[in-house]
Amino acid sequence: MSGVPYVQLGVREPGLRDALLAAAADVLADGGFIGGERVERFEARFAGLCGVAHGIGVGSGTDALVLALRALGIGPGDEVITAPNSFLASASAIALCGARPVLADVGDDFNLDPACVEAAIGERTRAILAVHLTGRPARLDALGDLARHHGLELIEDAAQAVGARLGDRPVGSFGRLGCFSLHPLKNLGAAGDAGIVVTDDARLADWLRRARNHGLRSRDEAEFWSLNSRLDALQAALLEVKLERLEAWTAARRWNARFYREALVDVVQVPDEPAGLHCVYHTFVIQSGRRDALRAHLDERGIETRVHYPVPIHLQPAASGLGYAKGDFPVAEAQAARIVSLPVWPGLTRADLEQVVEGIRSFHVGGH
Numbered sequence: 001m002s003g004v005p006y007v008q009l010g011v012r013e014p015g016l017r018d019a020l021l022a023a024a025a026d027v028l029a030d031g032g033f034i035g036g037e038r039v040e041r042f043e044a045r046f047a048g049l050c051g052v053a054h055g056i057g058v059g060s061g062t063d064a065l066v067l068a069l070r071a072l073g074i075g076p077g078d079e080v081i082t083a084p085n086s087f088l089a090s091a092s093a094i095a096l097c098g099a100r101p102v103l104a105d106v107g108d109d110f111n112l113d114p115a116c117v118e119a120a121i122g123e124r125t126r127a128i129l130a131v132h133l134t135g136r137p138a139r140l141d142a143l144g145d146l147a148r149h150h151g152l153e154l155i156e157d158a159a160q161a162v163g164a165r166l167g168d169r170p171v172g173s174f175g176r177l178g179c180f181s182l183h184p185l186k187n188l189g190a191a192g193d194a195g196i197v198v199t200d201d202a203r204l205a206d207w208l209r210r211a212r213n214h215g216l217r218s219r220d221e222a223e224f225w226s227l228n229s230r231l232d233a234l235q236a237a238l239l240e241v242k243l244e245r246l247e248a249w250t251a252a253r254r255w256n257a258r259f260y261r262e263a264l265v266d267v268v269q270v271p272d273e274p275a276g277l278h279c280v281y282h283t284f285v286i287q288s289g290r291r292d293a294l295r296a297h298l299d300e301r302g303i304e305t306r307v308h309y310p311v312p313i314h315l316q317p318a319a320s321g322l323g324y325a326k327g328d329f330p331v332a333e334a335q336a337a338r339i340v341s342l343p344v345w346p347g348l349t350r351a352d353l354e355q356v357v358e359g360i361r362s363f364h365v366g367g368h
Contacts, residue, residue: 023237034230035233052178054205055197058194062093063229067211072153075099077099080100080125080155084329105332107139110136114146126153130175134282135253137164140174154176158172159195177197178199187250188239210223212226212229213226214228252347256344256353260286260353268360270286284341287338291340305340305342
């Protein structure tokens with residue numbers, strides 16, 4: 001029996017390798033490595049995908065978050081509410097701006113619970129950083145209402161959610177700014193680190209273009225101190241090739257998710273997809289009361305799984321100064337002990353999926 005890898009990052013899709021090599025060869029031939037038409041074209045196309053006017057390519061998804069927060073003037077003395085179960089970059093970006101991450105518990109969908117967010121709002125709260133974990137849109141209608149009622153900014157951490165929609169509206173278009181990671185593991189991945197911020201606000205877009213380039217107004221004049229976080233032209237060229245295939249890849253992920261859901265709903269807790277949501281399944285996360293034993297059982301069969309994420313942010317050593325303790329976010333903590341991410345990448349075959357399903361069912365139904 002062959003194994004099933006959790007993900008396959010090597011380029012094996014017919015025609016894709018040749019297209020990527022051709023795009024890279026063009027960049028190497030003309031030497032346009034920084035900025036230029038390739039970056040601008042990718043930014044415009046990505047912004048169009050999100051239904052907004054501006055895209056600003058940056059060096060990573062974390063930089064996208066940091067620069068978005070800085071663009072809104074968030075810094076020391078401010079607080080930003082976000083989720084405790086995300087990748088730590090969501091909270092660390094807030095801390096890197098000098099602000100304080102304030103955490104709020106999540107719901108059954110792994111995303112921020114609006115009631116918990118409302119309870120966490122204080123005098124210093126400046127923004128809500130909503131994470132679309134697993135590629136499922138957060139409850140943006142309710143979070144947007146909260147932001148408007150309390151005079152807060154809404155920022156979207158859409159690192160795992162490129163192409164996801166709430167109704168007919170893409171994620172990234174609800175908040176003042178939307179932040180995406182283009183890390184190789186993401187649904188649309190570069191050949192290295194990359195990220196992008198999207199917005200309808202021309203003033204913020206203009207600031208971000210300078211902020212990603214040392215705060216330079218021109219080659220010889222800097223308006224403010226900032227970092228170097230440009231999206232390389234080589235990465236933009238490769239990403240534009242992949243962008244042509246994103247819709248097909250997303251459809252494959254959604255098909256794989258539906259297969260798992262239908263085959264496993266009677267043995268483990270599987271994610272649902274209510275009407276009005278278009279989830280893109282960066283991860284397909286099940287929950288099992290015997291998570292570690294299940295993973296060991298699958299590993300024996302050559303089936304790779306992951307846990308996203310086993311240690312909530314408030315229990316990380318880096319967060320010790322925030323004053324949180326075990327038990328403060330019971331839903332997120334309970335989920336962290338039960339969650340398992342299954343292989344869901346587009347290149348999986350039906351035989352792969354059946355092998356994963358059989359492994360899970362043999363554990364839960366077979367008396368292990």
